[in-house]
Structures are given as C-alpha cells and as structure tokens.
Amino acid sequence: MIQALRETGKRSAGWLLSRTSDLYSYRNCVFILAHMRCGSTALSNILCSREDISGYGEAHVRYDGPGALGRLAINQMRRDGWRPGARLLFDKILHNRHDEQALPQFFDARAIFIARRPDEAIASIADLFTRLGRKAYDTPQKAAVYYAERIEALSDLWMRFPAHRRIGIRHDQLMRTPNEALERISRHLHFSPALRNEYISTAASRERGGGDPLVSGRHNRIEPNLLRRKVNLSCADLPAHLRARVDEAYRHLTAQFDSGHRIPIT
Template sequence: MSGLALRESGKRGLGWLAGRAFAQCSYANCLFVLAHMRCGSTALSNVICSRPDISGYGETHVRHDGPDAPGRLAVNGLRRGGWRVSAPYQFDKILHSRLDRTAPPAFYDARAIFVVRQPEATIPSIVRLFAKLGRNEYRTQAEAADYYIERVGALAAMWHRFPAERRIGLTHGALLADPDAQLARISRALAIDPPLENTYRSHAASRRGGGGDPYVSARHSRIEPSLEPVAANAPPLDLPPATADEARRVFEQVAALFQQP
C-alpha cells in the first residue's frame, strides 16, 4: 500500500472513531456553505465560525463521500485549531464538486447556505487570485469559466436535494448590499439561534493552505457593505460568446432557484 493510501486509510479510521465519540459528528449537526471560489464565502464563513456553538474555520477540503466524513471533518478541525469540543455543530465550506459529488444521502440532512456570484466579476477574480498566488491553475478566463460553469451547475443540482427548511440561497451582490439583512434572513430560514451577527475574528487556518481568502480576510472584522457593478456595467469577459452566455445562464438559473419557496 502506498504512503498516500495509508494516510487516507488513517484519516478514515480516525474519522470513524471520532464519529462514534462525538455527537456533533453527524450530518444532521453540520452547517455548510456550498458555493464557488471568489463569491464572498470566506467572510460569511468567518461570521459563522466565530460563534462558540460551531466548530470550524473555513474550507477543509474534506471529501464528503461517506458516513465517516463528519468525523474526518472533526479530525481536520482539531489539527487546524478549529475544533471546539463543547460546540454542538460543525461547519465546512465546499467550493469544489470533487468534494461533494459522491455525497451520501445523509449529507442532505445538514443545513446549507448556497452562495453564487455573477460570472462577470467571478471569473476574472479567480484568474487574478491564482496569478497572485503563483499557482499554475486557472491561468486564463477560459479555464476559470470551465470551473465556474461546472460548479454552479452542480449547486443547482444539489439545491432540491436539501429539505426546504434546511437550505437558503443568496447572491454575493445581495450579501454585500445589506449584510445584516442577509444574515438575519439566513438565521430565520435555518433556525439559527441566537441569530448570526455581523462580526468576526478571522481564524488563522482560513488564511492558509486553501482554507479561505489569504489576502483580504484578516483585514476586516465584519462583512463590509458595498455594491458590485451589475453585469451590464462590468468589463466584457475574454471568452467565446457561447461560453460567456452559458456562464450567465447557469448563474441566472441558480439565482432564480433561490427565489422559490
């Protein structure tokens, strides 16, 4: 057995043990942000993870592919300093379909906050981020658009799998236009008590190793209201028209789902 396989087997074994040791290691006691890169998910995650009743720090990259995953989530949080043994709930932010594509049925017992951002702002932002990081990924808008279209389409497919009372969706624009109102809306929809407050302390683990935004997160202690230019006023994407149209279509599809009861 290779070293990678041994590590994976060890993680699953620890996850299995944690799942039997801690009540919060079940999907029914999980809260997820399901989104895509560069949509404001780090700031929202920071607000959620600043609560004493929620364990987590941001994006863990745990693969949700079996019943031991909440236990692996706990082990990851313990290793990264985001575990609170007294907290009854666990948090994860999931931005890539490889992490939730084969999620078990119990995954949909969690509470889920869906977040999407218009492609005209998201796609260039992904390219700029990875260039700044010096990473050999998403070097072009075409590569970022492929990711965006796939991920937003996957979010649309997952939306109806969550019970209506355990899901809510919002756009990046709505969150930034009135953060307090959107946090109150999330709290009401998901029965979060006491309600979410627009204040946070950025966890160190959310700023390194892919846990969140490595540049902006630590500069703030709340979600600052602002307005994002509408698509009509944004610079045109450097994409074939059919690709740009598809990116806009999947965004509008998901945004419309969020308006449904």
C-alpha cells in the first residue's frame, strides 16, 4: 500500500513538473538504449560531463505516460544529477520494463544503441551479479535469458526511431577506438561541440543501479584496449536453443546498425 502511494505521488509530481517547461519534450532528450555490461556507463559519463546535458546514468524511469520526463528530472534532482541550465535530458535504459510501453513521442529523442558480443556480455553480467551477491542474473543461463530478451527488444526499438535520430555502436568499437566512435555519434546526432573522450565519474553513476559499481570510478576516459578482468564463468554450457537465440539476436541487431550507417542524414 505504501509503495503504491509513493508511486502515485511520483507520477503526479512528474506530470506536474513536466508541464512547467519546454525542456520536457522528447526532442530534448538523449537516451542510451543498451543492455548491462556493454560500456554504457563510460559513454553515459562522457555525455553527462557536458554542461548542456542533465543526467548521471540509469534513472530506472518507466516511459509509459505523459509525466515520465518530469519523473526523470525529479530522479536527477534527488541523485545530484540535475543541471538546471542544460538543454538536453539524459537517461540510460537497460531493461525492457522501462521502455516496452514507450509513447510515440519517445521516438523523437536522440538514441544511441550499444550492443556487446553475447559470450562476453553474458559472462560479464553473471560475474558481476555473483561478485555483488545478487541472485537476479548470477548464472550464465539467467544472464543469457535477460540478454536475449533485451537485444530482441532493442531490435524492435531501433526500427521505431527515425534514421537521423539513432545510431548503433558495438562495444568493441567504443572500447578500442573511442575517439572514432565518439566522432561518429557526434556527427550523426549533431552534438556541437563534439563529444570528447573525457569524463567525471560521479557517485550517482556508480551507486544504487546508476551504472558500473566496480570499474567506472577508477577512470576519467575510455582507455583504448583496456584489459578487462577475465571472468571464470563460461557460456559454453548454455542450452543449444538459448545459445542460438543470443547469437541470432546479436547478429540481427548489429546488422541493423550496419545498415543504418548507409542511410543518409536528413
């Protein structure tokens, strides 16, 4: 009962706030649409280190009604991620429950999609949850089901954004050649000045599900070819149908990314 009242209060406050300024329009938003353990925290930090972007990382807002952007702003204020003079609102969305009921206006935002190879991502997700002592995705099987469902949903979301409002980046491109990846994002989504490979990792981006709780705080830029901790969990023993599903989902999404690069900006 108390939780329901709190949620109602958040929705009401978000709706009221969203009606106070022209800022609360999806055309003034930039979203990272991705899955866990794909480099999204580093890119979030780069975006949110700019004076013209307000945000910090994953806000866990459900984009299912007219007050969602007001709720996003309230969340940022509570987490010290609010920048009053910014012209863009930011969020990182990694779970289907947050965007599966998105309104048509949601697709007016600028969207940066990120995907990581299934073997690497699934092992990293399971390893993270094991180390944190959390049960949600602490085995390759649990992580693989999450990964498949999220990547499949990203493929559907990709098709709903106009070509000039979306761009797809693979994890290896972002980590190995960050300057080139940032230049592509800046050019396609019209960031001026262009994104720079530097950031400040705030506490909000690492705590309470905001982002990477382990590595992000140690760096202030994406380090090309940064050696990652090797994980011991293997995906080789996934059921054959699940292995085929994650491989096909990744192949399909990244093929959409590559096709999208050949669509001219309008």
